[in-house]
Each structure stands twice: as structure tokens, then as C-alpha cells.
Amino acid sequence: MRVLGLMSGTSHDGIDSAVVDWTMAADGVLTGVVEHVGARPYEPELRAAIVAALPPHPVDMAQVCRLDTLIGQAFAGAARECPAADLICSHGQTLYHWVEDGRVRGTLQLGQPAWIAESLGVPVVSDLRVRDVSAGGHGAPLVSAFDLPLLAGLPGRAGALNLGGIANLTVPAVPVAYDTGPASALLDAAVLAATGRPYDEDGRLAAAGRVHEGLLAELLADPYYRRTPPKSTGKELFHEGYLARVAAPYALDLADLLATLAALTGETVAAEIRRHRLDTVVVSGGGVRNPVVMDELRRRAPGARFLASDELGVPSDAKEAIAFSYLGWLTAHGLAGTVPGCTGASGARILGTVTPGRGPLRLPEPLAALPERLRLR
Template sequence: MRVLGLISGTSHDGIDAAVVDFALRDGVLHGHVTATASTPYAPELRARLRAALPPAATTLAEVCALDTLIGQAFADAAGAAPRVDAVCSHGQTVYHWVEGTRALGTLQIGQPAWIAERLGVPVVADVRIRDITAGGQGAPLVSYLDTLLLAGLPGHPAALNLGGIANITLPGKLAWDTGPANALIDAAVVRTGAHPAGYDVDGALAARGRVDEGVLAALLAEPYYQLPPPKTTGKELFHDGYLEPFLGIEPADLVATLTALTARTVADAVRAADVDTLVVSGGGAANPTLMRMLGAELPGVRLVASDELGAPRDAKEAIAFALIGWQTLHGLPATLPSCTGAKAPRILGTITPGAGPLRLPEPAEAPQALRLTVSEEVAR
């Protein structure tokens, strides 16, 4: 079954897509990644989305409009992909309601009916809330893929995704958001006008700047870091207003300090878990300054790109949602209670039918491992 995974992450800069052709053999799910793509949001849409996100106030009229416009943008991205049998769309998170360490609700927008109408195939969407209703965090959902993908690796491996927020998975044991990855770095670049791209291209600003130890200490005093996992966070906490007390220092120094914050908070989590191999993915994995700082914090830990396990670092989350779609359509849970904190595994999402009758595949046995391969076109 060919499933298209779609997601726009915490950085809300565009839509990542991955087509995976899945086949289950002898308890192992084999996934061949045949296509990946990243489609930026139109500047006007991204600006409109940013203006509506917390802590800004918005209206139900604007939420409705953004649900439609983002749904249409996802449909456009899906329409550019090769032909598939089904889609799993994460949509765009606009609010993740957390009090203390308890997740109470979550809202992803990007109406999936636009995708179903465009492609004529079933679309799995709204995938986080079922885990929350079972007492879980609704995140990090990538922990299911991580656990299957890292199955059989020697020692004490863990997976790290450096998106807008950083999350870590101890396979089959625990998963949580460690804190910001790119969220505050990007916000600092935008607020200070340090680079027209709106992010620290190749980590050059951080490399040029100096870490302000006083500011770093103040940032590390954030109570979130002391909360026990499983826990989740997002732009509801780590938004650009969070930086107001620190905007007086030189922009490059601020970016360097925020990069050090990400490296330190990730490293604290890795050290506490006695990890010896860290499989890294996400946009932050392409930031050489961040990776250099992380390596300096973790001299005894081997850092491995997720590409080595068949999951291109920029597409791993899209692959994870393709996997969630496959699981849901085969009547299988895609959560691990030990990772999200839920009382039991749950089948995720709702299904929007495509054209014609909705025909689901026969239920399958839960896979025990995942093996990914990548087409030559993707590898290039």
C-alpha cells in the first residue's frame, strides 16, 4: 500500500511530504520511500498563520479561513506527489493545550476533505486527539516509528528530532519534548532581522556569535525543563514573545546562546537516559553549529543521521505520518503508552473517504520492526 504522509511542523514554514510503499512480511514492515518533497507556504499564508498563533488573539472566522486555506495548500502539495492509495495528513498544529504535565486538548487545522476531493483516496487526519483522550500527551507521535526503526540496534540507542521543538525517543520506553530546537532560534532571527531568510542559515550566525552565559542561565531556569517526562510543549510556551527580556544583546550572540540552550537541554536528557547512540533528524540536524555544540556536550555519544536507517532527516516526520496512516487503515494502534503516557494503545485519527465506496484493507498483525529503503531519486 502506497501512503502519502503530510505534515507542517512547529516552525510552520511549509509542508513536508513523503510517499512510502509498505509491505508486511514475517512481522517486519518494509517501507520503500519513493518520493519526498517540501512545499513552502505562500508568504501571505504564513504571515496570516503567524498572526493568529498564540499568544495573539484571533477569531473563529479567521480559524475557519485558515482551516480552508491550509487544507487547500495541503491538497496542492498532495496533488504534486506520485499516485497513492491513501494519505495521512497531520495538518498544522495551532494549539496544544497543556497544563503542567497533562495534555487536555490539541487543535490541528488544514481541512482533510480538500485532499480527499483532490486525490479521490481516503485521508487519515486529526491523529493526536485520540491519544490525549486516553490520558496521553498526543506527542511525540514519531516515537512509534522510532521504536520500530531502532529495533535491534545494539547498546542504548535513542532518536532525536530537531524541529521547531526537540523531542527524544527511548525506544519502547519513553518519549518527550526536551524543549525548543529551532523555535526560539528562528524567532530571534525574525525579531532582530539578523537574516532575511528568517532562520540561521547553516548556523552561521551562531558560529559568529558568543554564548552569553548569564542569559543562558536565565533561559535554563525555565520550569518546563524540571518537569518529569512524558511531557510536551510548543509555541504556546516558546513563542517569539518569550525572547522579550533578552533582545538587548547582539543578535548573533542571542542566536548563539539559543543554539547552546537547545544543545544543553537535549544533552541533559540524553545523559540522564544513559544513551550511547543518538539517531538525529529534523531541520536542526542540518545546522552544523548546533550539531557541533551537541557533540561537545556529549563526547561519549555516537551521533548518527537518521538517513543511515533509511529515513531522510528532512522527511522522517512525514514518513512517520505515512506509517500512522498505514496502521490506522489496517486497524492497528500507532501509539506506545510508555512513550506518550496513555493508559493503552489507540488507533489514531479519523478517515475522510475518497471517491466511491470506502474499502479498507484486511486487518493486519502489528509489525515488530520497520525497515526503510530509499529510492535512487530520493537518495539523490
């Protein structure tokens, strides 16, 4: 079954896509042939509208309606650029993740799936996170359901790390998965505020700076890092206003601020790698391309070997799109797409809602058991 996964994460810079042809074997191994990966940037006007609707900015229902439509149309446009698939699984764009006192009370992803179904004519699985939240979970990181069978069979204590706007870590041995804190969210916010550019290309600005230990210590004192998993966060906490409030009194130049923020990402992630005594960490996400962040990780977690997810057949820039292709395959086959120990839900749940395509809705026969292992090529 060919499933197109569509994903836009907390960097809200565009839409990643992946078409994977999934085949289940009798031995419990699910093989995925990655036939296509791609990325479509948001149009500048749409990205600006998304940024303007993110916390701490106020929004009205007219903006919500427009964004739901425009993001849905952008996802449909991205889908049209991909090879044909039997099913589409669309994450949409997270606009708000409602967390109070460490508990997730709601989550909102926009991008109306009817635009995708109408344009492509095939069924669309969408709105995956809220079912886990309704069962008491965090709705994140859903990628943990993909990480566990992907890492099965790796020697030693392995973990999976995704460095997007927010960093998340999956540790199969426990199992546990959670957001460790910001990866590029604060770095990108600082660059955008100072230069108007969306990010620090190749970490060049951060590489020219020096870490300010006083600011780093204040950033590390945020209560989020002391919370125990399961836990999740987003730009509802780690946004430009947060950064301005904490960093403004130090009056650092941009290079020193970015070097300090790279050290924050490095230390908050490395602390969790050390805590779980991981010896192999499979890394994906845009942060892999920031050598300053990666150097901080290696320096602060010297006992771990960092392995790009590409070496397991999963292109690092497309990992989450591939993971959502897998989650769509699970839903289509009547299988749960959550791991309660990772999200904190009261039990495993089949995720998402299904929007039919143009013809009658026909899904495969349900399967009795989850795949034990994933093999990607």
C-alpha cells in the same frame, strides 16, 4: 500499500511529503520503499497568517475558519505534486497545544482533510493527535511509534532525536518519548524579529557569536526542563514574546543571542542524552543542518555517536512525513499508533479520523499484531 504522509511541524514553514510503499512480511518485519520525498513552502501570505494566529496573538473564529480552509487547500496542492497513493495521512498544522500544569487538555491541528480527499479522490486519515489526548496522553511525540520498530536491533543504548521547532527524543530501552524543549523555535523567532528572515541559514550568525552564560542560565531555569516525562510543549510556551521577556534585559546583539540559544538547545537535549546514557542517537529534522547546534550537542554529550537518520534509509528532512505515512498505514490496518509509555495515554489507540475519497471506502483487512521491526530503503 502506498501511503502518502503529509506533515507541517512547529517551524510552520511548509509541507513535507513522503510516499512510502509498505509491505508486511510473515516474520513481523514491515518494509517501506520510500518512493518520493518533497517539500512545498507555504505561500508567504499563508505563512504570515499562520504566524499571526499563533500564541500569544489573539484570534477570532473567522481567522480559524479561513486557516482551516487555506491550510487544507495547501495540503491538497502538496499532495497533487506527489506520486499516486492508496491512502493519504495528513498531520495538518498545529495551531494550539493546550497544556495546563503539565497535562494536555486539548490540541488543535488545522487543514480540513475534505479538500485533500476531494482533490485526490482517495481516503485521508487526519486529526491523529486528539485520540491520544482523549485517552490521557500528550498526543506527542507520535513519532515514537515509528522510532521504536525503526531502532529495533541497533546495538547498545540507542535513541531517536528530531530537531524541528521543538526537539523530541525517543528512548526504546525504557520506552519513553517526550519533547525536550525548543530546537529551532527560539532561534527562528529571534532571526525573524531582527531581520525578517525565517531562519539563520547554516547557522552563520550563531557561529559569529559568543554564548552569554548569564542568559543561558536563566533560560535553563525554566520549569519545563524539570518536569518528568511524559511531557510535551510547543510555541504556546517557547515563542517570540517569551524570548523577548527573558532576553531583552541582556541587550545582546543578534549573533550572541543566537549562539546562546543554540547552546540552550544543545544543553537541554544533551542533558537527556546523558541521563539515558545513550551511545547512539539517530538524528533528523531541520536542526541537523545547523552546525552550531550540532557542535553544541556533540560537545555536551561526548559519549554519544550522532547518526543521521539517512543511514537507516530515512531522509532526515522527511522523517516525520515518513512517520505519518506509517501511522496512516497502521490506522488503515486497524493497528494502534501510540505507545502509552511514551505519550502517557491510558492505553494504545488507533489514531485519526478517515475522510472517504470519491468512491466507496475500502480499507485492508485488519492485522493482528504491530510490526516488530521497520526496514526503510
